[in-house]
Amino acid sequence: xxxxxxxxxxxxxxxxxxxxxxxxxxxxxxxxxxxxxxxxxxxxxxxxxxxxxxxxxxxxxxxxxxxxxxxxxxxxxxxxxxxxxxxxxxxxxxxxxxxxxxxxxxxxxxxxxxxxxxxxxxxxxxxxxxxxxxxxxxxxxxxxxxxxxxxxxxxxxxxxxxxxxxxxxxxxxxxxxxxxxxxxxxx
Amino acid sequence: xxxxxxxxxxxxxxxxxxxxxxxxxxxxxxxxxxxxxxxxxxxxxxxxxxxxxxxxxxxxxxxxxxxxxxxxxxxxxxxxxxxxxxxxxxxxxxxxxxxxxxxxxxxxxxxxxxxxxxxxxxxxxxxxxxxxxxxxxxxxxxxxxxxxxxxxxxxxxxxxxxxxxxxxxxxxxxxxxxxxxxxxxxx
Numbered sequence: 007x008x009x010x011x012x013x014x015x016x017x018x019x020x021x022x023x024x025x026x027x028x029x030x031x032x033x034x035x036x037x038x039x040x041x042x043x044x045x046x047x048x049x050x051x052x053x054x055x056x057x058x059x060x061x062x063x064x065x066x067x068x069x070x071x072x073x074x075x076x077x078x079x080x081x082x083x084x085x086x087x088x089x090x091x092x093x094x095x096x097x098x099x100x101x102x103x104x105x106x107x108x109x110x111x112x113x114x115x116x117x118x119x120x121x122x123x124x125x126x127x128x129x130x131x132x133x134x135x136x137x138x139x140x141x142x143x144x145x146x147x148x149x150x151x152x153x154x155x156x157x158x159x160x161x162x163x164x165x166x167x168x169x170x171x172x173x174x175x176x177x178x179x180x181x182x183x184x185x186x187x188x189x190x191x192x193x
Numbered sequence: 194x195x196x197x198x199x200x201x202x203x204x205x206x207x208x209x210x211x212x213x214x215x216x217x218x219x220x221x222x223x224x225x226x227x228x229x230x231x232x233x234x235x236x237x238x239x240x241x242x243x244x245x246x247x248x249x250x251x252x253x254x255x256x257x258x259x260x261x262x263x264x265x266x267x268x269x270x271x272x273x274x275x276x277x278x279x280x281x282x283x284x285x286x287x288x289x290x291x292x293x294x295x296x297x298x299x300x301x302x303x304x305x306x307x308x309x310x311x312x313x314x315x316x317x318x319x320x321x322x323x324x325x326x327x328x329x330x331x332x333x334x335x336x337x338x339x340x341x342x343x344x345x346x347x348x349x350x351x352x353x354x355x356x357x358x359x360x361x362x363x364x365x366x367x368x369x370x371x372x373x374x375x376x377x378x379x380x
């Protein structure tokens with residue numbers, strides 16, 4: 007499974023592509039940060055971001071695009087730009103027929119570090135370790151985009167197992183302990 | 194001058210095109226409300242909206258696109274969708290090389306009704322009168338999009354006169370009373 011994660015932002019928008027399946031080492035395919043200068047017109051900034059996101063999705067043809075869910079409560083000052091960047095990422099994916107999923111920041115933190123309140127340094131350290139990188143992805147937006155993609159691969163597998171179990175339970179089949187690998191990094 | 198106004202929204206997005214110049218009767222060119230069903234996937238909704246806005250801008254080729262400025266403070270529950278719709282409208286315009294302007298709701302209300310705290314009924318009534326329509330544009334999103342376009346034509350003319358006066362004053366030219374028509378509806 008190839009997943010493209012987007013940490014949405016107008017000034018810096020992280021894009022990270024990860025390939026793999028749960029229980030096996032994941033691979034970094036691509037990481038970049040799209041930037042638009044704060045002094046440019048808002049229309050020009052949004053168009054540059056739309057073009058960059060379209061190009062990234064077209065170039066990497068992921069199976070799914072995962073975008074961080076934007077909460078209006080947090081960061082009231084920047085929520086508009088963040089929401090707009092997230093919207094453009096969802097349009098880029100849907101235009102190419104690629105499904106979109108949203109994960110909350112705490113879902114991502116919990117999946118990657120085991121704690122829903124992990125800080126940026128912890129996220130970056132775990133992403134570096136999980137993808138076996140020689141150096142940490144920078145800035146934080148790059149690491150966050152990769153974290154989203156990793157989270158989706160791991161959570162997706164977990165949710166698929168839960169769904170399977172529910173379907174079997176409904177069908178009256180006795181649920182046997184699953185033999186698939188545990189979720190998480192093997193240490 | 195032909196102005197396309199956008200009252201951004203994910204469930205209902207108003208689009209109104211008005212043509213004219215200050216001091217002369219303005220003309221309604223087009224009005225529509227783009228709708229996306231709340232039960233659809235967010236990606237599908239945003240793409241439908243992007244396509245609808247692209248089509249409206251391409252069909253009417255306005256001189257300027259005016260979008261209501263989104264405030265994160267108001268309406269926290271819906272601000273994300275509103276911001277995303279506004280972003281898509283700005284991308285649609287910029288992609289075709291059309292300048293984008295933002296006006297706040299109170300600027301629009303003040304320009305149209307004389308009061309920055311006018312209610313929706315007052316806005317609709319004034320838009321109907323200004324454009325000499327046989328019946329009121331509905332829903333409110335349609336009237337709001339037309340109000341934005343009207344506001345821009347009137348404010349644009351006023352700002353242009355202020356700019357001219359400032360330039361003349363700076364150049365040491367005595368500012369003569371302007372002979373252009375007053376801003377507003379003639380009654």
